[in-house]
Amino acid sequence: MNPEIVAADAFAAWAPDGAAPLSWTRATQLDQPAFVLDVDAPYSAVLVTQSDSWELMLVTARGSARPFLGPIDDDPAVVFDSLLYALYARAQHELEYRVRTASVTLARVLGTLAASANDARYGGRAALLLGLHAVKDERRSDAADKLAQAITLFEAARDVTAADTAREALQLLRA
Structure with a gap:
């Protein structure tokens, strides 16, 4: 089986135990398994398995970014922690930008995910x-x-x- 699909299945199986209910929807992005986070348009945040790694595809007021979150065989809890850090870092980075809407929505998603995972x-x-x-x-x-x-x-x-x-x-x- 495709290792990206295996990793996404493992993450999805883990997530309800440690982080339900999450603000995301399972999807396919770039023909790879992905989780679309609940970020207000025109911005987006998608957790995707890509080329044996987990990445967060971000589109915010400051443009696009694709932080590496770890290899696909990482423990889901480690990937989740990396996801939280990446969301926090981007929201903080945009705090001083003239258009702060993306920062606010990323902070809200971060808060929801953090609360869900205690x-x-x-x-x-x-x-x-x-x-x-x-x-x-x-x-x-x-x-x-x-x-x-x-x-x-x-x-x-x-x-x-x-x-x-x-x-x-x-x-x-x-x-």
């Missing part, structure tokens, strides 16, 4: 990103709520540095 680290990162977007949009109440959520999640993950960073942002917002 991953407080990435849940905190998603909440922090959404809080920072709310600050930029001058929605102080939403910003305070998201920053407080980020602090709680970072503390649950025992990430003291990230919790302190979110706490400082919340204090600046309240000043």
Whole structure:
């Protein structure tokens, strides 16, 4: 059997155990098994098996990117962690861009996936990103709520540095 199909089947079988319900749909992309993440058009994020590797095909305000997430024979949990990191990195990268819509939608998907997998680290990162977007949009109440959520999640993950960073942002917002 095609190794990309085997890897996608293994990932799909693993995902409901550790990360259900996920914000994605199984699909075929470039004639390869793929998972289309729930990102608002005109942007997209597709987890695809390609040439013996997992890649994330991204289209955002800053253009296209295809971060390598690992070989197709990696443990699905490792691929999932790489996926979370790639989503976070791209959302953070676009935070300062003039068009932040892709960053917001990637942060929301990140938050959904992290919550589904009970991953407080990435849940905190998603909440922090959404809080920072709310600050930029001058929605102080939403910003305070998201920053407080980020602090709680970072503390649950025992990430003291990230919790302190979110706490400082919340204090600046309240000043």
